[in-house]
Amino acid sequence: MRFLGVDPGLVRTGWAVVEMEGDGFQLLSAGVIAPRSQGELGERLLEGFDAMTAVLEESRAGYVALEELFSAPDHPNASLLVAHMRGVLCVAFQRAGVIVRPFTATTVKQRLTGSGHASKEQVRRMVFQLCQLPPRRVKLDLTDAIALAITGLTSERALAEQSTSMTSDAVQAFLTPTRGRRAAMYDMIAEQYPGLRVEMP
Secondary structure (H helix, E strand, O other), X not given: OEEEEEEOOOOOEEEEEEEEEOOEEEEEEEEEEOOOOOOOHHXXXXXXXXXXXXXXXXXXXXXXXXXXXXXXXXXXXXXXXXXXXXXXXXXXXXXXXXXXXXXXXXXXXXXXXXXXXXXXXXXXXXHHHHOOOOOOOOOHHHHHHHHHHHHHHHHHHHHHHHHHOOOHHHHHHHHOOOOHHHHHHHHHHHHHOOOOOOOOO
């Protein structure tokens, strides 16, 4: 299984292609998309779209782990600019026919370090350890993208293991109770079993 991790940004978009090897991970390629800062917004978005389209064609990844937007009350304009680029990248993903799995930064930190409040440096160290890479100074855009790809891989493997251990009847029985606490699990399994007809109260 091959995942493309993407940390979107108007100034810099980090990307990384990672494969799972047994219980380990192999970093296949990585880079940063940096549109010209002096260009108009539309030009910069087009550069980002074209560059990501090229990455998708070369990487042949079937899945994308995309970081969710984080709205910073103190910097609303920055969040809006990131949203522009993220939207354009989603169009590229749709055209390429890849499956997109969104993850929050907190979820990525939790999956890699065990703490949703881990520092960037802690995530960086864990990325190098999991991919068996020598410690080096690299841009955070890259390590964040690698972390996203690893999170996508582990999440997809967990879904696959769960789906193979549950029959359709068992899934149907699991989904029947009230939505409440099981809403997230319902959505996840319903996506994996689109043929199930479940009526939630």
